Amino acid sequence: MRRYSNQPLLLDRLQKLAQSIALDMDEARPIEPAQPSRVHKLDERLDAETMAQIVAEYEAGGSSASIGALFSLSKRSVIKILREAGVKVRYPRMTEAELRRAIALYNSGSSLLEVGNRLGRDHSTIHKALKRHGVRMRDSHGRP
Numbered sequence: 001m002r003r004y005s006n007q008p009l010l011l012d013r014l015q016k017l018a019q020s021i022a023l024d025m026d027e028a029r030p031i032e033p034a035q036p037s038r039v040h041k042l043d044e045r046l047d048a049e050t051m052a053q054i055v056a057e058y059e060a061g062g063s064s065a066s067i068g069a070l071f072s073l074s075k076r077s078v079i080k081i082l083r084e085a086g087v088k089v090r091y092p093r094m095t096e097a098e099l100r101r102a103i104a105l106y107n108s109g110s111s112l113l114e115v116g117n118r119l120g121r122d123h124s125t126i127h128k129a130l131k132r133h134g135v136r137m138r139d140s141h142g143r144p
Contacts, residue, residue, distance in 0.1 A: 042077055054078060055085045064089070094121070094129050102126055103135055112140075 046054075050071065057067045064078040071078075082089050094102070098119055105115045106126070116123040131137060 042073075042081060046071075046081075051081055051085065054081050055087055058082055058087060094119075094125070099129055099133065102130060103133070106130060106135065 054067055054071060054073075057070070058064065058078070062070075064075045064082070067073075068075045068078045073081075079089055098121075102115050102119060105118060106112070110118075112123040112126050112130075116126045119126070127137070
């Protein structure tokens with residue numbers, strides 16, 4: 001055996017714990033039912049009226065992110081509801097003017113986050129668009 005194999009204090013604690021558990025098991029106490037888990041399925045959480053409101057909001061021009069915030073849903077959940085309802089989901093692509101501006105801002109030294117904030121886009125959208133158009137990306141940590 002090694003240095004930590006003879007631990008009388010730990011052995012005493014373990015024996016006391018085992019005794020207390022045995023005492024607890026001997027006492028008759030009612031078993032409490034488990035708490036009901038959160039319902040994850042959208043069709044079980046939302047009724048048909050709410051789903052219809054989501055579709056109406058989207059068709060009125062609302063973004064999936066803003067609708068998700070309104071109904072306490074994720075953007076992905078909103079898109080899933082729309083697709084199941086047969087609505088064609090729109091993808092707001094960057095225009096050529098936005099792309100040229102993003103390239104110019106990035107090449108002038110702005111970060112992806114700064115470019116995204118200026119154009120009202122997410123930094124990951126900017127990153128994907130710049131890579132798709134062959135822009136050489138800088139190291140995000142300033143390494144050569």
